[in-house]
Amino acid sequence: QATTNPTAAAQYAAIAALTGPTEPITAMREAFAKRRTLMVEGLRKIPGFNCPMPEGAFYVFPDVTGLIGKRAGERVLDNDVTVATWLLEDARVAVVPGSPFGAPGFLRFSYAASEQQIEEGLRRITEAVSRLR
Numbered sequence: 001q002a003t004t005n006p007t008a009a010a011q012y013a014a015i016a017a018l019t020g021p022t023e024p025i026t027a028m029r030e031a032f033a034k035r036r037t038l039m040v041e042g043l044r045k046i047p048g049f050n051c052p053m054p055e056g057a058f059y060v061f062p063d064v065t066g067l068i069g070k071r072a073g074e075r076v077l078d079n080d081v082t083v084a085t086w087l088l089e090d091a092r093v094a095v096v097p098g099s100p101f102g103a104p105g106f107l108r109f110s111y112a113a114s115e116q117q118i119e120e121g122l123r124r125i126t127e128a129v130s131r132l133r
Helices: 008-019 023-044 080-091 115-130
Strands: 107-110
Touching: 023 115, 080 107, 080 115
Parallel strands: none
Antiparallel strands: none
C-alpha cells in the first residue's frame, strides 16, 4: 500500500467532532486535569519520587532515581526497569520504565483511570516504598 486516506467513517466522525456539542470535551478535560493533579501531588509525597506537572497527555513521568540503590528484600533496585518490575510485583501497580523512551531513571504512570484507582495505586506505592531499606 503506497497511500492511505481517512475512511468515510473517520471523516464523518471528524465532522461531528468539529460541529457537535463541546460540553463532553470540557467535562473530560476537567476530569483529566483533576486526575493529573491528584497523581502528581500524590507521587510528590512519596520518598524517592520527583514528579513534574505535565502540560499535556494523560500520563506523568516522574524521576525515581531516589529509589535506585534501595533494597526490596534481597532485590536491589538498580535501575528504572527493576523499579517498574518491583512495583508490579510488590505493589501490584503497572508502570512503564523510562529507559525505552530514552529516559533511564524515570517511570511512566497513566492517569487515564478513575480517581479511586489512582488513590489506591498511590496507597500501594506508598506502602511498598515504606518497606524499602
